[in-house]
Amino acid sequence: MRRDSRGVDVSPARGDRRRHRRRAWAELLRLPALFTVPGDALAGAAATATRPNSRTLLAIGSSLCLYEAGMALNDWADRAEDAAERPHRPLPSGRVRPSAALTAACALTVSGLALAARAGRPALAVAAPLAATVWAYDLALKHTPAGPAAMAAARALDLLLGAAATTGHTREALPSAGLLGTHTLAVTAVSRHETRGGSAQTPLAALTATALLTGLLPRLSRRASVRRPPGPGSRLAQPVAGALGAALGAVYATTAGRPYFHAALNPSPPLTQRAVGGGIRATIPFQAALAARSGAGVTALLVAALGPVAGRYARKVSVT
DSSP: OOBOTTSOBOSOOHHHHHHHHHHHHHHHHTGGGGGGSHHHHHHHHHHTTOOOOHHHHHHHHHHHHHHHHHHHHHHHHTHHHHHHHOTTSTTTTTSSOHHHHHHHHHHHHHHHHHHHHHHOHHHHHHHHHHHHHHHHIIIIITTSTTHHHHHHHHHHHHHHHHHHHHHSOOGGGHHHHHHHHHHHHHHHHHHTTTTTOOOSHHHHHHHHHHHHHHHHHHHHHHHHHTSOOOSTTSSOOHHHHHHHHHHHHHHHHHHHHHHHHHHHHOOOHHHHHHHHHHHHHHHHHHHHHHHHHTTOHHHHHHHHTHHHHHHHHHTTSOOO
16 A cells, blocks of 8 residues: 555555556557457468368467567567667556566467467468567567568468468468568568658658559459359459459558658658558558458458457557
8 A cells, every 4th residue: 555645545546556457468469459460360261262260260369369479578578678768668667567578478379379289280380480480580580680571471471370270271372471471571661760760761662562562462363263262152253352352452552651651751750650550550451452352352341340440449559
């Protein structure tokens, strides 16, 4: 119990302490960004021309655990840097203990691998290098030239995890994984300047990558049209799915491209951070566009529906 100079109890109420603790963990784990994760596995399943099944759900659970493990480990590894540049973050502010963050990262990693194992050996064969990539990025590669490539590899593997869990193989999902990895590479490259700003070339390169990816999305439609269609009810008619993919591609290009353009004109820390947030939010329409261009319009609509939910939570907790 804490008392002021007059002996009055000034300690926060138990309900307030719990609320503050939940808020701190939500910031540590960047909960709004969590809505960008299920679309990886669903886009991977769509790329195989197979309906999502129970193993796809296990892949989503595995992805969520491994993603949040990376978030907790990221702040644990960066706690000294954040103390100087972002002292409001949960660890440097003392709202979450470093040991608790590290314990959470370990527990979430184990849980993610266990869920992947339940989905089958092919899924575990993808989840294991995914977990290794997450830990390598946070502990060793983040501040090296290999950092953005490692993060891109993690996202690509996450999409392949959905394909491996759903069907047991990943070959058909490689093009989609490559496109998603390229998008992630661009976002991560911009994020390396979010606290200092000062680089117009990086957001300009990310803007160029966004335009190229938007142009490449229609090629997935042609690949999907020659694959064996899945069972009835899982897909929209190809012209409808193509139109949906075009619309989602436009949403992706606008969501990512506009803040990249602003950051290229004025690479200040606030605009660079906004560009990173825009790139993260654009992941959802991009995943949905990948699913639609693969012919899985219903899956694309389900993924796209996560966008407004993520936006609502992003107004309460930052995604960066």
